[in-house]
Amino acid sequence: MGLLSFLTGLTFPRGVHPPGLKEDTRDKPIRRLPFAPRMVVPLQQHFGRPARPLVVKHQEVLRGQPIAEADGFESVPLHAPVTGVVEGIELMATSRGPKTESILIRTAPGDSQAIHWARPRDLERLNRPQLIQAIQEIGLVGQGGAAFPTHMKLSVPDGYDIDTLVVNGCECEPYLSADHRIMLEQTDAVIAGIRIAMKALGATRAVIGVEDDKPDAIAALQARLDKEGPIAVDKVRSKYPQGSEKMLIKALLKREVPSGHFPYHIGVVVNNVGTMAQLGTLLPRGEGLVERVVTVAGPGITRPGNYRVPIGTPLRYLLQHVGFTGNDASHIILGGPMMGNTVSSLDVPITKGVSGVVVLPDPEDEDIRIQPCIRCGRCVEACPVGLNPSDLGKLAAVRRYEVMEERYHLNDCFECGCCSYVCPSNIPLVQYFRIAKSLNRERLK
Amino acid sequence: MTPLKIELKTSPHLKQAGSVEQIMRHVTYALLPICAFSVYHFGISALALIITTVVTCVLTEHLFAKLSGKRSSVSDFSAVITGLLLALTLPPSFPLWMAALSGFIGIALAKVMFGGMGYNLFNPALVGRAFAQAAFPVSVSTWTVPGHPDRFTEFLPSTLAMPFTTPAPVDAWTTATPLAQWKFEGVHVETWSLFTGMTPGSVGETSAILILLCGLYLIARGMMNWRIPAAVLGSAFVTASVFYWMDPTFYPTPWFVLLSGGLMLGAMFMASDMIASPITRSGIWIYGILIGFLAVIIRFFGGLPEGIMYAILLGNAMAPLIERITQPRPYGTRKRRDAA
Structure with a gap:
């Protein structure tokens, strides 16, 4: 393995090599998106329980002020993304599917939109539980896409010791370059965030994994880090899904998270570089999460780039601003094209977990007829988990969902989509697996 | 809008x-x-x-x-x-x-x-x-x-x-074909003519070099699994080498075995049929090695001069079983899973 990883770079077995498609955005500095006239802030834009609103209709709010509080530990508060007036709390369409209660804020025209609310803390004097609580108060959730509350991720259950914090700077999804720009432009914030997270976890070392297509980011991080220090930067091979938690742990640490377990079971916690940058910026100042960097790219966009977008900005406003050309692009994805979801409406807001907006052309002219499996084995060669998508697909076709779970490790599939990506027969394998998993869950209820 | x-x-x-x-x-x-x-x-x-x-x-x-x-x-x-x-x-x-x-x-x-x-x-x-x-x-x-x-x-x-x-x-x-000449008359045809294909034989099996090049084209385009022909030819070569080493006067050279008859065509275009071969990586090696070995054994000891056809059909028959015992080990599990 030693020689092999020397030749190929650190990586996990199998996987796929989709085109990077990052040329249009990765070299442009992050720009600020103007404030939309009306913001939609869903009470639930994270994993866990929805936040509880603290504001009422017609109330004036200042940018950065808490507008909803966390409902217990498994929740995070929300902060006003703009200075303005609360228009109401209504059910609104969101990217998560069903309509969600959201706080609507009319932006005050002509306001400077400076941050008006902060609770600075002396981080040195906080113990670990206090640090975790402080992180919860800034409303931080994972910026990579899953929107898992960061304070939950950093508080490990009793009995588990974390030795290594893995920081995910892979950004293996095509088109996306937000993390790349963050590593270049907010290098110090990333490192500051890593130090805070290490303290919260009690971890003695951190490893930042960056794909080898971002040598400038690797150099920028290394220039700020002591070679012998506790934080290391490791180059990993550009391959999808290098940025998935379990694959990155395998690539960097040569450890595997046992099936059905979490990384903390083997002493590891993984966080995204974007999350670390937010943590390093916001926590020392005691400010809430009110904006994030979003890559906007794809053939349907005339001004692609990375934008600093206020949380709650309606997608329609964002698309108009970046020169969305209209009807030819009917395939709008939140997140990256490999794992992101298409939106049902242009009224959905950008939430804390949205790392990218990718507009693809309509693939209607392509022949996407589903053919029988020709057993070419490409899916088996692609599956990063080591499953047999071909057999699983055949079982799904005859609805033997229990067998898929009991004997074919269906629940280890994390839906990266490699199998569907390579299948020459156009079998929607990962979609079959999603259906199988949800039907199995239904059956258990 | x-x-x-x-x-x-x-x-x-x-x-x-x-x-x-x-x-x-x-x-x-x-x-x-x-x-x-x-x-x-x-x-x-x-x-x-x-x-x-x-x-x-x-x-x-x-x-x-x-x-x-x-x-x-x-x-x-x-x-x-x-x-x-x-x-x-x-x-x-x-x-x-x-x-x-x-x-x-x-x-x-x-x-x-x-x-x-x-x-x-x-x-x-x-x-x-x-x-x-x-x-x-x-x-x-x-x-x-x-x-x-x-x-x-x-x-x-x-x-x-x-x-x-x-x-x-x-x-x-x-x-008579070179294989039949060897089997029934003990005559060895020059290896070079087998390579270029200027010999009697089945319609498309004679030119080893042409079959090799056409197969390489498919491999280069990622449309054929190179492991199958590599395993079949490699295993046939090794098996033939062992016999040649034991009795060079009776058994043909391993090169003759590789280039004569339908071995090259079978290894490149028929054993490699995706549908009838195993899907797992280690399974593919076992399948290919088995076919190469059987082809040589049938040639040397069977009643027919050529054995590749039955070797591949036997390999096809074994494929589901081979696949069952060579499933990949899923991430985060210790053992290979026992598939259905």
Whole structure:
């Protein structure tokens, strides 16, 4: 393995090599998106329980002020993304599917939109539980896409010791370059965030994994880090899904998270570089999460780039601003094209977990007829988990969902989509697996 | 703003280029140079044979699709490949009516009855060939002199034999293949002529270099798993080397084993049939090694001079079992899973 990883770079077995498609955005500095006239802030834009609103209709709010509080530990508060007036709390369409209660804020025209609310803390004097609580108060959730509350991720259950914090700077999804720009432009914030997270976890070392297509980011991080220090930067091979938690742990640490377990079971916690940058910026100042960097790219966009977008900005406003050309692009994805979801409406807001907006052309002219499996084995060669998508697909076709779970490790599939990506027969394998998993869950209820 | 059409789709939203039709089309392209050489080598009889089997295979598939009320799968080119491969494994003088019947049996018995494209346990072309071997033992082992001066103007006497008649071999045209010469007469044909293909043999099996190049084209395009031909040829070479080392006066050189008969064609284009071979990486190696070993053993100890056809069919039969014991180890589990 030693020689092999020397030749190929650190990586996990199998996987796929989709085109990077990052040329249009990765070299442009992050720009600020103007404030939309009306913001939609869903009470639930994270994993866990929805936040509880603290504001009422017609109330004036200042940018950065808490507008909803966390409902217990498994929740995070929300902060006003703009200075303005609360228009109401209504059910609104969101990217998560069903309509969600959201706080609507009319932006005050002509306001400077400076941050008006902060609770600075002396981080040195906080113990670990206090640090975790402080992180919860800034409303931080994972910026990579899953929107898992960061304070939950950093508080490990009793009995588990974390030795290594893995920081995910892979950004293996095509088109996306937000993390790349963050590593270049907010290098110090990333490192500051890593130090805070290490303290919260009690971890003695951190490893930042960056794909080898971002040598400038690797150099920028290394220039700020002591070679012998506790934080290391490791180059990993550009391959999808290098940025998935379990694959990155395998690539960097040569450890595997046992099936059905979490990384903390083997002493590891993984966080995204974007999350670390937010943590390093916001926590020392005691400010809430009110904006994030979003890559906007794809053939349907005339001004692609990375934008600093206020949380709650309606997608329609964002698309108009970046020169969305209209009807030819009917395939709008939140997140990256490999794992992101298409939106049902242009009224959905950008939430804390949205790392990218990718507009693809309509693939209607392509022949996407589903053919029988020709057993070419490409899916088996692609599956990063080591499953047999071909057999699983055949079982799904005859609805033997229990067998898929009991004997074919269906629940280890994390839906990266490699199998569907390579299948020459156009079998929607990962979609079959999603259906199988949800039907199995239904059956258990 | 004009109303937008918004489509809801599920991830992944990108797709690697390549479809079933594309793979099958490229396999067809890769076989065409071999067909062209065989026509040059054996003349219009070989051409007639190729056309006959391709047409029969395509028509059989179409007919069964119509009978069962399904969308005709002829456009996926897989029946064309079966037809081409079947012709390439038959002797040039093989009567056309027998070839047509073999093609029909191959598609009907080995493909349609198992559920069509993607479900066949055995390579349909080889099942057709095995049928020919069993039903027409004389015609299937009558070999033609290559490069006959009249080959472009005259059909071989047996080619146009009336249906349900077996033609008698005509001495002026017939000869023995290098493999048969070794097996039954102890004569060793020079290795170089085996490499270039200027020898008697089945329509498309004679030129090892051409088959190798056509196979490499498919491997380079990512449309064939290189491990299968590598395992078959490697294992045949090693097995033959062991016997050659034990008795160099009796056994042929490993190079002769590699380049003679249908081994190269079988390893490159028939053992590598995706549908009838295992899908797992270690399974592919076991499958290939097994085929190479069996092919040499049948050649050396069996009644027939050539063993690759039965070796591959046995490999096909073993494939599901091999696959079952070679499932990949899922991430985060200790043991290989015990598949159904």
